[in-house]
Amino acid sequence: MELLLPGLGLLFWTLIAFLAVFFILKAFAWQPILSSLKERETGIADAIASADKVKAEMAALKNENETLMAQAREERAQMIKEAKDTADRMVAEAKDKAKSEYDRILADAQQAITQQKNAALTDVKNQVGALVIEVAEKVLSRELANKTEQENYIKSLADTVKLN
Amino acid sequence: MVSRSIKSLLVLAFSVFLLSAPVVAQHTEEAAPAAHAEASAFDPAKLIMEHIMDAHEFHFFSLGEKHISLPLPVILYSPQRGLSVFSYGKFHHGHEVYEGYKSEEGHIVPVNAAGEHDASITVYDFSLTRNVVQMLIALTILVVLMVGVANKYKKNGAKVAPSGFQNAVEPVITFVRDEVGKPNLGHAYEKYMPYLLTVFFFILINNLLGLIPGSANVTGNIAFTIVLGVISFLVILFSTNKHFWAHIFNPPVPGFVKPILVPVEFLGIFTKPFALIVRLFANMVAGHIVITCFVMLIFIFGAMSKVAGWGFAPVSLAFTIFIYLIEILVAFIQAFIFTNLTAVFIGQSREGAHDEAHH
Known part of the structure; x- marks a missing residue:
């Protein structure tokens, strides 16, 4: 039975000791320990959160890079194609131009030839006309003697005409 | 408020x-412990109780009649007698009376001039047990x-x-x-x-x-x-x-x-x-x-x-x-x-x- 009877002294000292220990530990142990633990935990949580954020940013960056690359590749292909087209076009243009120039030169040459030929023909015609007139003049002035003489004369006149 | x-x-x-x-x-229970005065050779119940109960000394072992223990301070307050502070060792293991108190089965009780338990005096025991x-x-x-x-x-x-x-x-x-x-x-x-x-x-x-x-x-x-x-x-x-x-x-x-x-x-x-x-x-x-x-x-x-x-x-x-x-x-x-x-x-x-x- 004595076991169940609390001793006044122990009651008193336990109360004093508990309160003393409570206030000492509260001020000098639990407060710093709990705040440190909390600080560390929030620090870790923040670190994890920021790591996730960085990861997401990295993924976004990678995506962006890939789209950029694809775009660049497309642009390059486009540029090559355009360059090729331009080159083809330039060659074709040069060819066309050369051909038209050739045609023009040819046409000019033909025109010049025709002109000169016409000029030459006109000259020949003029000379033949002049000759005929000269011959006719001479024939008229000598229309006297005989017929044979006449014919010889014409013949000699004709011989003098040198058709060059 | x-x-x-x-x-x-x-x-x-x-x-x-x-x-x-x-x-x-x-x-009300304080009057009981008189009956426990048997002096048998080996009483396990008593030993176990001694072991788990509070005491005024750290008792290490006993060699025959010699007890090897560390007595602890006793602090008593009585409205009639005032404050008393002394070592439990002064009781010499319950054999002596000191400053009007004696140890009875490990409990400190006030005694009168004749060395008997004086129930008229109230004592508050704040001892460092x-x-x-x-x-x-x-x-x-x-x-x-x-x-x-x-x-x-x-x-x-x-x-x-x-x-x-x-x-x-x-x-x-x-x-x-x-x-x-x-x-x-x-x-x-x-x-x-x-x-x-x-x-x-x-x-x-x-x-x-x-x-x-x-x-x-x-x-x-x-x-x-x-x-x-x-x-x-x-x-x-x-x-x-x-x-x-x-x-x-x-x-x-x-x-x-x-x-x-x-x-x-x-x-x-x-x-x-x-x-x-x-x-x-x-x-x-x-x-x-x-x-x-x-x-x-x-x-x-x-x-x-x-x-x-x-x-x-x-x-x-x-x-x-x-x-x-x-x-x-x-x-x-x-x-x-x-x-x-x-x-x-x-x-x-x-x-x-x-x-x-x-x-």
Whole structure:
């Protein structure tokens, strides 16, 4: 039975000791320990959160890079194609131009030839006309003697005409 | 403001009610210990009781009539005689009278000039008994260890990994916080953490030190558990809210059930701390009794015949070691249970507030 009877002294000292220990530990142990633990935990949580954020940013960056690359590749292909087209076009243009120039030169040459030929023909015609007139003049002035003489004369006149 | 002072009044009234009952009982029972004067050779029950009870000395062993023990300070206050402080050694193991007091079966009683018990004088015994001394040693160790750990946190900051003893304490603290505080107290847990941690480590270190052979059985003393229980009771009462009291005095049941339920609910306020007190006390006392019993068995058999005593020693020793290991586990479990149940009761008394905060 004595076991169940609390001793006044122990009651008193336990109360004093508990309160003393409570206030000492509260001020000098639990407060710093709990705040440190909390600080560390929030620090870790923040670190994890920021790591996730960085990861997401990295993924976004990678995506962006890939789209950029694809775009660049497309642009390059486009540029090559355009360059090729331009080159083809330039060659074709040069060819066309050369051909038209050739045609023009040819046409000019033909025109010049025709002109000169016409000029030459006109000259020949003029000379033949002049000759005929000269011959006719001479024939008229000598229309006297005989017929044979006449014919010889014409013949000699004709011989003098040198058709060059 | 008004509700707070009413609450304080209630707390005072209940705690006086709870405390006064056992102390009154102590006075009425004081006349008993005369009959125990048998001088038999071996009395295991008496030895076990001596082992688990409080005493005014650390008794190590006896050689024949010579007792090897460390006497502790006696502090007595009597309204008639005033304050007396002296060493228990002055009694010479209960054989002598000193300053008008003598030791009767380990209890200090006032005596008259003829050396007989003087019942007319009331004495309050505030002696530093072995339980008190051991508790103070345990608490000194606790404070030194914990403040040391806290200083390490302060010095290293929160970013450095814990090392040394800090490593051993940190999981226990986080366990109390995450398994006891947070689930039971919700958002308000931070306010109660210093109290819960103090209770936990206060009980734990006294449990563990009590397991050292020859040391006192501090947590297995009802006075110790009463103090802790009453403090828990006060904390629980100070955490109560309108919702809690409304539930007790006006439970949501049909009118004719109320006369039955109100007393039951009202008693419930007191059964909670009472259960805490008795649970810790009974568990620790039982453990100590079982261990001493197994050791005593050797001598009980030895008293029958020497061969039986020696023969039983290994069996007894094996059982003792087994129970000892269990007791180490129990030391942690009881500290946890006391803390956890306190947290549960605090949580119950705050329940309404918790709900209001949510809606």
